[in-house]
Amino acid sequence: MTIWELVYRIGVDYLEIWKSYTFPSPFAVIKTLFGLIGDNTLGIAVLASMKRIIVGYSISIVIGVIIGLTIVRYKYLDENFSALILGLQTLPSICWLPFAILWYGLGEGAIMFVIAIGSTFAISIAIESGIKNVPPLYIRAAKTMGASGIKIYWNVIIPASLPSVISGLKQGWSFAWRALMAGEMLTATVGLGQVLMVGRDLADISQVMAVMVVIIVLGLAVDKIIFGRIEANIRTKWGLDRG
Amino acid sequence: MSLIVENVSKRFDTKHKKTHTLDRVSLEFKKGEFICLLGPSGCGKSTLLNVIAGLEKATEGRILLGGKEVKGAGSDRAMMFQESALFPWLRVIDNVEFGMKMAGVPKEERREKALKYLKMVHLTKFQNSYVHELSGGMRQRVALARALTLDSDVLLMDEPFAALDSQTKNILQLELQQIWWETKKTIIFVTHNVEEAVLLADRVIVMAANPGRVKKEFKIQLARPRLLENVDLVYMVAEIMKELKEEVEKVAKAEYDSDWNIEKDTVLSNTSDDMGIGL
Numbered sequence: 001m002t003i004w005e006l007v008y009r010i011g012v013d014y015l016e017i018w019k020s021y022t023f024p025s026p027f028a029v030i031k032t033l034f035g036l037i038g039d040n041t042l043g044i045a046v047l048a049s050m051k052r053i054i055v056g057y058s059i060s061i062v063i064g065v066i067i068g069l070t071i072v073r074y075k076y077l078d079e080n081f082s083a084l085i086l087g088l089q090t091l092p093s094i095c096w097l098p099f100a101i102l103w104y105g106l107g108e109g110a111i112m113f114v115i116a117i118g119s120t121f122a123i124s125i126a127i128e129s130g131i132k133n134v135p136p137l138y139i140r141a142a143k144t145m146g147a148s149g150i151k152i153y154w155n156v157i158i159p160a161s162l163p164s165v166i167s168g169l170k171q172g173w174s175f176a177w178r179a180l181m182a183g184e185m186l187t188a189t190v191g192l193g194q195v196l197m198v199g200r201d202l203a204d205i206s207q208v209m210a211v212m213v214v215i216i217v218l219g220l221a222v223d224k225i226i227f228g229r230i231e232a233n234i235r236t237k238w239g240l241d242r243g
Numbered sequence: 244m245s246l247i248v249e250n251v252s253k254r255f256d257t258k259h260k261k262t263h264t265l266d267r268v269s270l271e272f273k274k275g276e277f278i279c280l281l282g283p284s285g286c287g288k289s290t291l292l293n294v295i296a297g298l299e300k301a302t303e304g305r306i307l308l309g310g311k312e313v314k315g316a317g318s319d320r321a322m323m324f325q326e327s328a329l330f331p332w333l334r335v336i337d338n339v340e341f342g343m344k345m346a347g348v349p350k351e352e353r354r355e356k357a358l359k360y361l362k363m364v365h366l367t368k369f370q371n372s373y374v375h376e377l378s379g380g381m382r383q384r385v386a387l388a389r390a391l392t393l394d395s396d397v398l399l400m401d402e403p404f405a406a407l408d409s410q411t412k413n414i415l416q417l418e419l420q421q422i423w424w425e426t427k428k429t430i431i432f433v434t435h436n437v438e439e440a441v442l443l444a445d446r447v448i449v450m451a452a453n454p455g456r457v458k459k460e461f462k463i464q465l466a467r468p469r470l471l472e473n474v475d476l477v478y479m480v481a482e483i484m485k486e487l488k489e490e491v492e493k494v495a496k497a498e499y500d501s502d503w504n505i506e507k508d509t510v511l512s513n514t515s516d517d518m519g520i521g522l
C-alpha cells in the first residue's frame with residue numbers, strides 16, 4: 001500500500017510519466033471500491049459471477065470425472081485420447097468463445113460453456129493420473145484382505161488418488177476463474193468482468209483497479225481457504241510435508 | 244486344512260521376452276507348519292507366493308486349500324509384503340480394522356479385535372497415529388496385526404523383515420515365533436537369508452532358478468525358541484548354505500561375464516551378521 005502510494009506520488013506528481021487517469025492512487029481506488037459496494041454494483045456483480053462459476057465448475061467436475069474414469073476403464077480410449085485431452089488442456093479456454101457464441105448465442109450459455117471447458121480437461125487428467133498412480137501394492141494388499149471390485153474402488157483407489165485429484169480440482173478452479181473473467185469481459189453480461197469493462201469504457205482507472213483487487217481477493221480466498229485447507233489436511237495426514 | 248501346491252508352472256509372456264519362472268512346483272504344507280522358501284533372488288519365490296495368494300494365476304497346475312481349489316485372492320490366505328502396504332490415509336487402528344471392515348464385521352467388534360492384535364504386537368499406544376509417524380519395524384508390526392485379524396489358517400510372508408535393520412529384525416523374528424506358537428497358523432515365509440530360514444522354519448525349501456523349481460528340502464528339528472548362536476543351528480545353516488551356494492553360483496554365472504568365479508569374489512564365505520544378503 002505504502003509502496004503503491006509512493007510510486008503513484010513519484011510517477012504522477014513529480015516525474016509526470018503517468019497521467020492520473022492511467023495510474024490510480026490507492027485512495028482513489030479505495031474510494032471507488034466503497035462507492036461500488038455502496039450502490040450495490042459490486043454485490044450484484046459478485047453474486048452473478050459466483051453463481052456462474054459454481055454452475056460451470058460443477059458441470060466441469062461431473063464431466064471431468066466421467067471422462068477421467070472412462071479413460072482409465074478403457075485402455076483403447078487411453079491410447080488414443082490421452083494426448084488429445086492433454087492438447088486440449090493447453091488451449092486457453094477463451095479460445096472456445098467463438099464456438100460457444102455460435103452454439104449458445106452471446107449470453108449465459110456461452111460463458112458457462114467456456115468456464116466448464118476450461119476446467120474439465122484439467123480435472124479429467126488429474127483423475128486419470130491419480131488413479132493410474134495408485135501403488136499396485138495397495139490393491140494387492142486389499143485383495144488379500146478379501147476386498148474386490150467396487151469395494152477396492154471405494155476403500156482404496158479413491159482415497160489413494162485423493163491428493164492428486166484435489167490438486168487437479170484446484171487447478172481446474174483457477175482455470176474456471178480465468179475463463180469466467182475473460183468470458184464476462186467479452187460478452188458484457190452482468191458480472192465482475194463486466195464492471196471491469198465498464199470502468200475501462202468510462203476511462204475510470206480506479207474502477208478497473210478496484211475490480212482487479214476484488215478479483216484477486218476472491219480468487220485467493222477460494223484457493224487458500226477451501227482448497228488450501230483440504231490439501232494441507234491431506235498432506236499432514238499422509239506425511240507428505242516432511243523432509 | 245492342508246495347503247497343496249500341485250504341479251504349478253508359471254510363465255510370463257511380455258512383448259519383449261518370455262520367462263519361465265516356475266516349473267512344475269509341487270509342495271504340501273501341513274496345518275500349523277512353519278515353512279521357509281529359500282533361494283537366490285529371481286528364482287520365483289515371490290511368484291510362487293503370489294500364486295498361492297491368488298494374486299497371480301498359475302499357467303499350469305493348481306493350489307488346493309483344505310481340498311478346495313483356490314480361485315483368486317481371499318482373506319483365507321493373509322499376506323504380508325516386504326513393504327508394509329499400510330494405507331497412509333488411515334490411522335493405525337483403521338488400518339488394522341481394514342480386513343474386518345471388508346468382511347462387514349460390526350464396528351464395536353472390529354475395534355475390540357483390532358486392539359487385541361495391536362496389543363499382541365505391542366503397539367496400542369500408536370493406535371491413533373498415521374503410518375508416516377511409524378518406523379519401518381513398527382509398520383511391519385502393524386501389518387502383521389492387520390494380517391492376524393483375518394483369522395486365516397494360512398499366513399504368507401514375502402521377505403517381511405528384509406528391509407529392517409538387524410536388531411529390529413532379530414526382535415521381530417523372535418516375536419513372530421511366539422505369535423506363530425500362539426495362533427497355530429500355517430506360515431509360508433519367503434527369505435533369501437539362510438540364518439533367518441533356519442531360525443524360523445520347521446522345514447526349509449531350497450529353490451533352484453531358471454526355471455524356478457524345488458531343489459531340496461531340509462527338516463529343521465531344533466528346539467524352540469531358537470537362538471542364532473546355537474551350535475546345531477549354525478551347523479544347519481552351513482549345510483543349507485552349501486546347497487544354496489551352488490544355485491547362486493549358477494545364477495551368477497549366467498548373469499555375469501564368463502571370467503567370474505565365486506571363490507575369487509566371495510559372496511558367501513564371509514559369515515558376518517547377515518549371511519546371504521549378497522545373493
Ligand SMILES: Nc1ncnc2c1ncn2[C@@H]1O[C@H](COP(=O)(O)OP(=O)(O)O)[C@@H](O)[C@H]1O
Nearest residue numbers: 255257262264283284285286287288289290291
Ligand atoms: N509380472 C511379471 N512380468 C514379467 N516377469 C515377471 C513378473 N513377475 C516376475 N517375473 C519374472 O519372474 C522371475 C522371478 O521373480 P520373483 O518371483 O520376484 O523372484 P524372487 O522373489 O525369488 O526374487 C524374475 O526373473 C522376473 O523376471
Ligand SMILES: [Mg+2]
Nearest residue numbers: 288289290401
Ligand atoms: Mg521376491
